[in-house]
Amino acid sequence: MRLKSAIWVSAYVRRCNIEGVFAAVRRRGAEEAGAIFIKVSRLDGTATLYGPAPQTAFDDDRPGDRAFIxxxxxxxPAPEADCEAYLVKEMKFDPDVWIIETEDRAGRNFLDLVTG
Incomplete structure (x- = not known):
């Protein structure tokens, strides 16, 4: 069973704050299962945007985990305007999305990433 989005977001923001990274919930989505996007601002006009990994990225050993791409x-890092444009499209497609914004010059994200 997957952890509710609201609980995962709360834990993620707390983890960032413990590591000395400012994090804030910019948009609250569906409590149970809203998609989560994380924008990591480098404080120089650039950012990286992370979103949910596709379902094909999960295996039978970890079916309930959250992973990001x-x-x-x-x-x-891309211009922050590019990240914002992507988020606008996502919000039009799915009004239940969560958006978390962090600020870290080093670009740390503390996420389980799917590469490829």
Whole structure:
């Protein structure tokens, strides 16, 4: 069983704060199972945006875990405007999304990432 989005978001924000990274919930989504997007601002006008990994990225050993992929800024941090444009499209497609914004010059994200 997957952890509710609201609980996962709360734990993630707390983890960021413990690590000395500012994190805030910018948009609250569906409590139970809203998709979660995390924007990591580098405080220089660039950012990386992370979103939910596709279901094909999960295996039978960890079916309830949350994993993320880079949505914007895969090779290098992208202009923040590119991340914002992506988020606007997501909000139009799914009004139940969560958006968390963090600020860290080093770009730390504390996420389980799916690469490939």
């Amino acid at each position: 880079v949505c914007v800024g895969r090779d290098a």
